Amino acid sequence: MKRNLFSAIMLTIVTLLFFSGVYTFVVWGIAQVAPNKGKGEIIEANGKKYYANIGQLFNDDKYFYSRPSAVGYNAAGSGGSNKGPSNNEYLGQVKARIDTFLVHNPEIDKSEIPIDLVTASGSGLDPNISPKAATVQIKRIAAIRKIPSEKLTKLIADQTERPLFGLFGPEKINVLKLNLALDNLN
Amino acid sequence: MNTEIFGVIVMFLITCILAIPFGKYIAKVYTGEKTWLDSLFSPFEKIFFKISRINPASQMNWKEHMVALLTINLIWFLLGMFVLMNQGWLPLNPDQNPGMSAHLAFNTVISFVVNCNLQHYSGETGLSYLGQLWLMFLQFVSAGTGMAAAAVLFTALKERTTTELGNFYNYFIKSCTRILLPISLLTAIILVFNGTPMTFDGKDTMISLQGDSIQVSRGPAAGFIAIKHVGTNGGGFFGVNSAHPFENPNYLTNMTEMVAQMIIPLAMIFALGYFLNRKRLSYMIFGTMTVGFLALAIPNIVMEMHGNPAITQMGIDTSAGAMEGKEIRFGAAASGFWSIATTVISTGSVNAMHDSTMPLSGMNELLAMIINSFYGGVGVGILNFFIFIILAVFISGLMVGRTPEFLGKKVEAREVKIAIIIALIHPFLILVGTAxxxxxxxxxxxxxxxxxxxxxxxxLYEFTSASANNGSGFEGLGDNTLWWNISTGFVLILSRFIPIIGPVAIAGLLAGKKYIPESAGTLKTDTSTFGLMVFAVIVIIAALTFFPALAIGPIAEYFSMK
Structure with missing residues (x-):
């Protein structure tokens, strides 16, 4: 037992140095040649910098909306709603989001609203929306910004990211990049 | 074909294909044959052993193995309590997060020591970087502990008649350096090049395009996220785990993390076959586990892609599936698949919120943890499955009137008693805790x-996750309270160490028995018939003991939505 205790303590110390120290340092070292030195991917635009992967709140009618977030896009405290599928209070909230969307987008038929625009993401920081979710907002933005719809359709097509290698996973649009490109149209 | 479904199929196939050669490699590591990583890691290992005064060639019996295992785990627990309660003033704390309360530290340390990673804190606010690095250490060594126990089992099944079962420290260190470390490093590199942070800088501030000021948490995350999957630990660096855009930035990282978490549990099965030179046995185990895995995963993919009927009724377009709690970049299919992969093996990392999955998807997640051996966690998955094999051997023996034997050893009353206790402790802890x-x-x-x-x-999910050493949660539960921290803390300890000691004890007892050569009267355990038998034992134990609880939880919810 005593022998085991000594071995256990010493082995803990050396492996702690090895895994928390050496391994961490190696990965950190490799990160120095990665994009932005491993500090998160950055987009620079108009002299400001944004994190490409961290979703932002867009609820202004002149921008493409981002998804609802349970934590208000708080990037220092991620979180989902964790509402169960049968929770009545939650279903009421979804209904309210649909109604609000229809008020702001009167030319849209309810059946065109895609699910991602009325449900909160897992992280509360989802940087993406589906192409459908962008398309359904064209009429509103065209009217507010006085841009022809065709131009916006093309913008969305340009900003749509294909599945990985064209084969795996869903299509998506980065809302921040889309809105930055939208600002550049004017 | 639908790219979402295609992505899931390819993810799974890549894992299966890689698992076979990797299993061979693992078998070589445990038999002590030469591998190509020897020259890199041998010097380190020699230093470790020298400083700790360990002779890696000295032999231990099964009891000595367990004493060594428990002693070192106790050290980790004590040191962990100190680090987490004092992280507030210790170095590497740029965001000035406070030390943990005693009961939260108790739960967290145990949870990481036992490879569960139930997290009652949120990474951004609950831990300093030192705390994170300490937990990352536990992610390596707790996985190594489970694998070392499996290696003892392997050795015990291989030897004809012996009490000498190798050296615990040797298996433990080699599991960490030769198996866990190389894949973790590879995974971490893929992550940092795809946007996962690996920095010691604290929070950053940015102004959003709409003009809001935002704080962005960062940290040395990539190394942590790699081992969290490779060691099937599952504890996230950030609160929402692999749903966080830093932890899992795109579909490529999602595939990488999926392969990383499934590869060792799958490879261990093939490693057993190579180690014992009984490949057919590993095919039987792999087949049985895969049938069980797919029987849970496919329905979840279908249900999540189908969407929430209560929202479909509102008349909107739900063709993308049940997107509450899910991320666009993964989609419903990959999230549904992940929800089962992470629960059958004991990872418990999530890329979507399980609390918001469909009722019967939630039931399948529970079933996956209840069974806990359709692949299972690194090392311990195969230990859990071994228990079901022993029970199946016993029951089939009774059915056909032959003496129960497994791999040339008689399975007698003492072994079966231990197996029954292990099989029952899991439902006991979950159901009593929930009640x-x-x-x-x-x-x-x-x-x-x-x-x-x-x-x-x-x-029910909280206790199932604790007892399965899984660590995922129906995260809506506000679990950082005295009750949840203490009750699940004790469940964690019992559900980790008893199911390690039990199978190792059985194997140790079997190893000491006389070897009986196979004859016409021997029940063949490497056939599909026997696989079916094991499957039946698993279904009966899980279905019968848990059906009432599932009926008042997910099943009742499902019918209430009709």
Whole structure:
């Protein structure tokens, strides 16, 4: 037992140095040649910098909306709603989001609203929306910004990211990049 | 074909294909044959052994193995309590996060020591970078502990008649350096090049395009996220785990993390075959486990892609699936697949919120943890499955009137008794824990995030996750309270160490017995018939013991939505 205790303590110390120290340092070292030195991917635009992967709140009618977030896009405290599928209070909230969307987008038929625009993401920081979710907002933005719809359709097509290698996973649009490109149209 | 479904199929196939050569490699590591990583890691290992005064060639019997295992785990627990309660003033704390309360530290340390990673804190606010690095250390060594125990089992099954079962420290260190470390490093590199942070800088501030000021948490995350999957630990660096855009930035990282978490549990099965030179046995185990895995995963993919009927009724376009709690970049299919992969193996990392999955998807997640051996966690998955094999050998022996034997050793009353205790301790801990939580509403009622049947499921899930050493949660549950921290803390300890000691004890006892050569009267254990038998034992134990609890949780919720 005593022998085991000594071995256990010493082995803990050396492996702690090895895994928390050496391994961490190696990965950190490799990160120095990665994009932005491993500090998160950055987009620079108009002299400001944004994190490409961290979703932002867009609820202004002149921008493409981002998804609802349970934590208000708080990037220092991620979180989902964790509402169960049968929770009545939650279903009421979804209904309210649909109604609000229809008020702001009167030319849209309810059946065109895609699910991602009325449900909160897992992280509360989802940087993406589906192409459908962008398309359904064209009429509103065209009217507010006085841009022809065709131009916006093309913008969305340009900003749509294909599945990985064209084969795996869903299509998506980065809302921040889309809105930055939208600002550049004017 | 639908790219979402295609992505899932390819993810799974890549894992299966890689698992076979990797299993061969693992077998070589444990038999001590030469591998190409020897020259890199041998010098380190020699230093470790020298400083700790360990002779890696000295032999231990099964009891000595368990004493060594428990002693070093105790050291980790004590040191961990110190680090987490004092992280506030210790170095590497740029965001000035406070030390943990005693009961939260108790739960967290145990949870990481036992490879569970139930997290009652949120990474951004609950841990300093030192705390994170300490937990990352535990992610390596707790996985190594499980694998070392499996290696003892392998050795015991291989030897004809012996009490000498190798050296615990040798298996443990080699599991960490030769198996866990190389894949973790590879995974971490893929992550940092795809946007996962690996920095010691604290929070950053940015102004959003709409003009809001935002704080962005960062940290040395990539190394942590790699081992969290490779060691099937599952504890996230950030609060929402692999749903966080830093932890899992795109579909490529999602595939990488999926392969990383499934590869060792799958490879261990093939490693067993190579190690014992009984490949057919590993095919039987792999086949049985895969049937079980797919029987849970496919329905979840279908249900999540189908969407929430209560929202479809509102008349909107739900063709993308049940997107509450899910991320666009993964989609419903990959999230549904992940929800089962992470629960059958004991990872418990999530890329979507399980609390918001469909009722029967939630049931499948629970079943995956209840069974806990359709692949299972690194090392311990195969230990759990071994228990079901022993029970199946016993029952089939009784059915056909032959002496129960496994790999040339008689399975007698003592082994079967241990197996039964192990098989029953899991339902006992889960059901008693849940029942107590229901009986003590003053401690639990306010912590629920959803009413009705779903609220019950949240409590059932918490104890199932703790007892399966899984670590995922119906995360709506406000679990950082005295009740949840202490009750699940004890469940964690019991459900980790008893199911390690039990199978190793059985194997140790079997190893000491006389070897009986196979004859015409021997029950063949490497056939599909026997695989079916094991499957039946698993289904009966899981279905019968848990059906009432599932009926008042997810099943009732499902029917209430009709």
């Amino acid at each position: 107590l939580s229901v009986a003590l509403p003053q401690y639990t009622m306010d912590t629920l995030n959803n009413p009705g049947f779903h609220g019950f499921s949240e409590m």
